[in-house]
């Protein structure tokens with residue numbers, strides 16, 4: 263056998279450990295995983311000496327939002343950013359114009375984005391009382407999971423959020439009864455709107471407009487109250503619940519307790535909740551504004567403890583591009599700015615820096631960004647695994663790379679809103695991104711063509 267491509271000389275990393283060896287690829291699939299001496303001959307060889315070879319990274323939480331506000335991000339720049347960041351599959355949230363809330367819109371979106379995609383992509387569908395009768399059709403059409411916000415529709419963005427927001431508990435019970443029938447994961451943004459209404463009003467009445475006011479307006483109890491209710495609804499309906507972007511440490515303990523009861527409840531967090539604190543809100547104001555907000559140092563340490571203890575399942579970026587004009591100035595009005603940070607190109611560098619700081623191991627990282635996402639979203643063993651027969655999605659990283667973040671080098675259109683990472687000393691970077699056997703990024707330069715990325719569906 264002559265393989266198309268062989269990667270040799272590196273260290274293979276799985277969730278169980280690391281070993282020297284390489285991978286042979288034929289027809290976009292992994293054809294062999296073996297020690298270097300036992301790998302077949304190949305038409306092309308990549309020398310991975312000194313590097314670590316990971317299963318392709320899956321980002322469980324992305325907002326590129328095409329079709330929609332293309333000046334913020336489009337599908338090509340967004341999937342270029344993913345490739346640059348070492349991500350081989352993105353799971354795109356339903357917010358778009360139109361938002362994904364019917365099977366027809368899901369199919370149209372997949373058809374439109376396929377020819378523009380550099381990496382693979384899955385598409386979430388919104389679920390709320392307005393599209394109850396579409397939920398099973400959305401699953402049949404290939405939705406990767408369902409997404410619901412427990413908060414109100416953001417004012418002025420109604421056309422991006424149809425079928426996605428559900429602040430009412432009774433409505434949410436009905437919605438989760440339906441999503442439970444599909445067997446798909448239901449990912450929920452858990453913040454309790456009625457609590458935020460009270461806490462935000464009090465902070466606003468005090469006249470505060472500084473960055474820290476955002477964290478005060480959305481305290482941990484807004485998150486934990488919503489997580490507690492979500493778990494109760496999951497227990498009652500049998501829905502497979504994933505708490506999106508957990509930032510409150512108590513919320514993680516609630517998820518762990520739910521798992522102990524045998525419930526299918528899991529937790530996602532984001533690099534910014536692990537690597538930044540609310541001090542960034544003080545320094546960067548609107549540029550550090552996200553929901554839920556960044557938490558204090560004690561909460562961040564508790565989040566790390568939870569992660570190390572295996573109580574956080576996956577890490578996704580929640581990449582949310584906006585224009586600098588929408589964010590305003592760092593000392594500007596925190597209330598007026600939209601929430602969300604870019605993150606596709608910071609994802610692996612931040613997490614590899616954490617590996618260097620011995621906050622987690624490479625194997626724990628592979629579990630959280632490759633293996634567990636593949637299992638939860640029905641992509642295993644096609645994705646997330648370095649095993650024979652899997653798609654040849656591979657992320658090669660250099661854990662020794664030392665560099666300083668510079669937003670000007672980013673592929674995302676939202677680069678000018680990534681200022682808060684500038685000057686940060688990072689240790690580790692993706693050096694090669696391989697999607698179904700084809701190199702789409704080498705040494706930070708994206709070489710992949712739009713259209714190579716494939717729409718992925720569960721099962």
Ligand SMILES: [Zn+2]
Nearest residue numbers: 323325355580
């Ligand atoms: Zn999000």
